[in-house]
Amino acid sequence: ATDVSVAIISFSPYAPWYIVQEKDLAKDIDLDVRIIEGIAAKNAALQSGTIQCMNNTLDSIVSAKSNGVPMQVVAFSNMSYGLDKMTARKGINGPEDFKGTSYGADLGFLNHMWMLLTLERAGLSYDAADLVVLLPQESAAAFLQGAIDIDVNYLPFAAQSLKREGAHVLKSSLTDRTWERGLIGDVIACHEGWLNDNPTVAKELLRAWFEAVDWWKENPEEGNRIVAEGLGWDEGDVRLNQHGAVQLNLKQNLGAFGLEGGEALCKNLPEGAPKAPADSQGWGSLFNGEDCVNGYAGPTWDLFNKVYSKVDVAGSIIPAEEGLNSDVVAALRDDGVHEAYSSNKWIGRLELPEKYQVEELWQGIYPAGE
Amino acid sequence: MSDTVVSGPALAGREVRHEDGPRGAPFTPPKQGFLALKSHYSRKTLGTLALLGALSLFLAWEIGAHSVPEAKEKFFPAVEQVLAALFQLFAEKEFIYDVGMSCLRIYLAYIVAMSVALPLAIGMGSFENLRATLNPTLSALRYLPAASFIPLLLVWFGPTDTSKVLLLFLGVVWFLVAGMLADVRSVSHELVESALTMGARRKTVVFNVILPAAGPQLMTSARDLTAVAWTYLVIAEVIGAQSGIGAVMMRAGRFLNVDVIIAGILTIGILGVLTDTVFRLGHRMLFPWAR
Amino acid sequence: MSDTVVSGPALAGREVRHEDGPRGAPFTPPKQGFLALKSHYSRKTLGTLALLGALSLFLAWEIGAHSVPEAKEKFFPAVEQVLAALFQLFAEKEFIYDVGMSCLRIYLAYIVAMSVALPLAIGMGSFENLRATLNPTLSALRYLPAASFIPLLLVWFGPTDTSKVLLLFLGVVWFLVAGMLADVRSVSHELVESALTMGARRKTVVFNVILPAAGPQLMTSARDLTAVAWTYLVIAEVIGAQSGIGAVMMRAGRFLNVDVIIAGILTIGILGVLTDTVFRLGHRMLFPWAR
Amino acid sequence: MTDTDETQTAVDASKLPIYVDCVTKQYLGGAFTAIDNVTCAMEENQITAIIGPSGCGKTTLLRQIAGLEYPSYGRILRDGEVIHGPGPDRGMVFQTYTAFPWLTTLQNAEYAMKINGVPAAERRERAMEHLRLVHLDGFKDYYPNSLSGGMRQRVAIARALGQDPRVLLMDEPFGALDAQVRWEMEELTVEIEERTRKTIILVTHDIQQAIYVADRIIFLTRNPGRIKADMKLEFKEGRRFLKKEELITHPGYAETEAQLYGMMREEIEKIRGGE
Amino acid sequence: MTDTDETQTAVDASKLPIYVDCVTKQYLGGAFTAIDNVTCAMEENQITAIIGPSGCGKTTLLRQIAGLEYPSYGRILRDGEVIHGPGPDRGMVFQTYTAFPWLTTLQNAEYAMKINGVPAAERRERAMEHLRLVHLDGFKDYYPNSLSGGMRQRVAIARALGQDPRVLLMDEPFGALDAQVRWEMEELTVEIEERTRKTIILVTHDIQQAIYVADRIIFLTRNPGRIKADMKLEFKEGRRFLKKEELITHPGYAETEAQLYGMMREEIEKIRGGE
């Protein structure tokens, strides 16, 4: 069997790998799952050959690739669907109030990108609000302390931020419709050279991933348990994370790449998932196009690359074709896998832990429920 | 010159008590306040005072924790919450395994660091030209922040135990070299010279005189630096946070479980003090001849 | 007992040269190898050897960098690449400002740490009961990993300079206390007692005897710990990463710009050595009376 | 006893500069008796040497007089007053170098006066006087670390003189010095006594030194510390010798030295036998 | 010179145990002359004391004989061979305690034999013999740190005897000891010489010690170090005294001591004048 190591951070939407392991889904692959917190560390590990693939946010892959890390996106693992929040202090009610404020986000990480895009859509310059580079947990703490005005963060940190006097959630990735264009979404990326040398291994690896995701959707309780165990989490924390995210199936992947046989997530929302408010604004304007399209991944890649290079995060411009590698999912489709693993159930349908059943956190969209 | 003479002209005309006479009355020395310049305590008093000091710290913490505004409570858990978290870690999360892994890494790193530092220190301490050549460079290396080697270590060794151990190693080794060099250099020159006059050759002098003479002090230096190694643990174990106290603390950070973080800090503190004690005992056993 | 007698029965029958006779022939001592047990060098030789040592390190690095497989080249930049990065940092990225900020933070933290550690050390060193009460707890605090206090600092002080300075402070203060306490305790008891017999009161003894007597050693301890403070810089300046060498390195680390990271490490190393030199000079100026 | 042989019967011993009154000093909670019921008195213008084998309690006795330790039983009087702690009336010179290394020779000599509130001008004048006495006026701006061991002890003596003590206590003050320097210091001590006429108590191991410097020798036995002998050095005929060679050839000197060596040998053999 | 007064004229000085041949030692690149053209020889079964004011070059001379330093000019012969470094033929006892603290008394006494390859059984036997000689056989399993200063020096002496040196060099070996212990050690040194009949060179400051221990005294002057006097102690009549008191009352002793004190005073005053 071939040894393959994948790196994740401790984040449950990245954790179907534990199901692959537990259920022994990947044939002829000895799968090793490593938790590597920190973007730099993961990139370094990939470069060193200790890992072959990783789950990460799309924008992180863009910045890594543009800084010379030889990797390619091969699949889209999950999409933020309410987990990410922009929490602001009293008096800040929308982008119109952002000028001169400061926000906490991790440099070159999705929160950073989300804020930059928000500024751009509002017609503001990228430095209209000041970035304070903070890890998610640090950002929440700093927001509570009052040092920053806006906390761009995800759960559970956002829940902590909300405890600041007068703090409120401006928007979430659900209400902001970022999922329509894949602005806050995660991918599976692998080392370019390894992909070239091991196409069949890569294909089997991803097949197993999609099988695991499909199984989880059908068996949320047991799946949550396996994932929680793998991460060393409480099962309630897995529910919280899955409540704010959607695991993408192969069809939705094909949709993201714009391949035949696929349908983008926005056209194919999971059964039972909550819906964004009808009056919320989409992101088509940044692409000179519609809000919800198939094949959004390429334009999003290019947008990210452009924005990050303007703020000195990206080191170069890498065309989307070089960063996105749809060969593996196309090959899986050719095998009919997209029909075999086609569940579109929402794992987040299980009840939330009590401490997260907070109206303000979900902006009225909670509770969802089956 | 009789045994009981008390002479001197001034006393000649007086009867004075002498050594066989009755003992004088008990003398009452003046009272000393708490902050007396000179005082000696029994082991028991020392223990009580030490406990008192530790308890005040915990008391201050407890009071602090309970006077924190509600919003920030999560960031400043009270003593009992931390203890509960600690208990839960051990009872439910197999924390003992993480503790074991951390200890293993620390000790391994320490052994590696020692086996690099000791020969360097002995060599540089014994041979002036080796010292002149290497020491300026090596002592500058102390300033290199180990934490910033993480990306490099990852690239070369991946998120493996090797990386973690190397990071811990880098965190202490140059300090060890500097400390141990000072120890070797403080070996009395006369010891070396007396060996030479007995016909000892260079090798004998280095291994049979300088090494044993510096031994106790070397071990003390090594002991003093364990504290530094422990503080690097949380930095090292974030790399590929699979296991270890640092990894547990890191994961707790992802859910803002500050109680778990503090439980981890507490564990590290206790382990640190234990290590120190082991070193102390080892010192006494290895060097019975040292003060 | 004349001035020129050379006696002893053995010599009585011989003519021997005496002090007014001609000087003996020059003596040629045996050659010593590089690793001689005893050798003394001029300042010039010392400087040359030190340079040699430093150059070998750079040479090893250069050779290492050029023998790395192409794929990993980026992660092991050669000396010239790092120097180029360093030049670029200063020329284009206003790195001098970051360097200044870092220095400011380090020195500020150090001053705060000293002003906490010094009174504690003096107090505990002078008064046995204070020491018995506080020292066990304070020396355990050395084991607390400063890095894990970041969330707490953020909650209380935000991503401000205060947090960074406090983190640096936490990283060194307990080590400083321990080191300085040892220094104060090593003040000779006789100095204190002779002051007492001159009629000195407690306050005079503490401030007029113990403090000056421990002074030079206190400064040496302080100097030794600057190295630790510098290693904490990269951890502290990641908080909020607005400015400072650590922030620049953190940003570079994000994107694996190893050349910039190493340039940062180099800068810290140089600053560290400079700080050390300043301390050394300060020591000489402040304590002209010490050896 | 130099030259105060007047109306001896009229003197009240407890009013003398130092009166050690039935002093017993125990350690280890009473388990060990260092000094056992010692009574003795010291007069003005008298150098008393305390000698005895190692561990016989010489230092213990001296430290109690200094007020650095307290008797377990009995009491010590200074001019009739019970001693309750150290004070400037009793200056002390230690074996280790205690000249403050951070002060110059002159600053050291002024130190005791400074902390006792003597005005600057007077302080300086008296300090210079004391430095002249110990032949250090030429080194007034030197720090101790650039002085030799003997010079440092002379600084310590000058400093102790600065507090104008009634009693000068010296605990093996020359023990750490070279034989040659020791000898110079012995002569200096005699010279100082001749000039200042203080009560000096000198603890020493050195028999020759005791005979040369002192007017009277108290010999302590060990375990417990008791007075074995209290010798007036009669052979000196009340004279003090400014040069050591003069004493050595003085009639009676060799006999006294041999006698004290004999006593010491006796004590040492007693201790050896007991071990 | 004790009892080798035979056919003096037949002896070739350069074949004696130690022959210092026109030795000059300079420091600071020739700027300072510590020892200036000194020639002297030491015989078997003879204790030579080297005395002189501080800094006159006593240590410098001794260290050159030990081979720890080299002459600038001239040479030193050991039994006719030029000395080119330290060796077991010349044992040395330092003023500081050099008994290895990590070895027991017995292990210390065996050390020199061990590194010189003496078989274990023989080594032990001879070490015990030396320990008996220095009265330490009862302390053979003690570590130096539980011994007194005098005992530690005795360990150092036993260890030096272990290397069976032709010459025993002692640099103020008792300088750091109490007067009382010093005196015991002096008597021990005489006893050792009587038993082993080595060539002993003793550097000291202590005039009384030199007179008591030595058969011959070499007095060095300072700056530069030259031989001021080379005295055979005639008044001893070739005898050695096992008890110091016996010597003190021996006729001629006091005169010799006073004479040496006078020489020393002369030297010191010369130095003072030059400063």
Ligand SMILES: Nc1ncnc2c1ncn2[C@@H]1O[C@H](COP(=O)(O)OP(=O)(O)OP(=O)(O)O)[C@@H](O)[C@H]1O
């Ligand atoms: N603090 C103490 N605790 C216990 N025993 C003590 C203490 N101080 C002194 N002693 C003991 O009291 C005895 C007398 O000690 P002291 O120092 O007065 O002797 P000494 O005559 O000055 O000896 P030396 O000549 O060696 O200086 C010794 O046996 C010593 O061990």
Ligand SMILES: Nc1ncnc2c1ncn2[C@@H]1O[C@H](COP(=O)(O)OP(=O)(O)OP(=O)(O)O)[C@@H](O)[C@H]1O
């Ligand atoms: N390594 C050296 N460099 C320069 N000068 C030296 C060195 N060693 C000794 N000297 C000088 O040589 C002279 C003789 O020194 P030495 O130590 O032999 O004197 P000594 O007679 O042993 O003195 P003491 O009685 O103080 O031990 C001194 O003036 C000393 O300063």
Ligand SMILES: [Mg+2]
């Ligand atoms: Mg004493």
Ligand SMILES: [Mg+2]
């Ligand atoms: Mg000398």
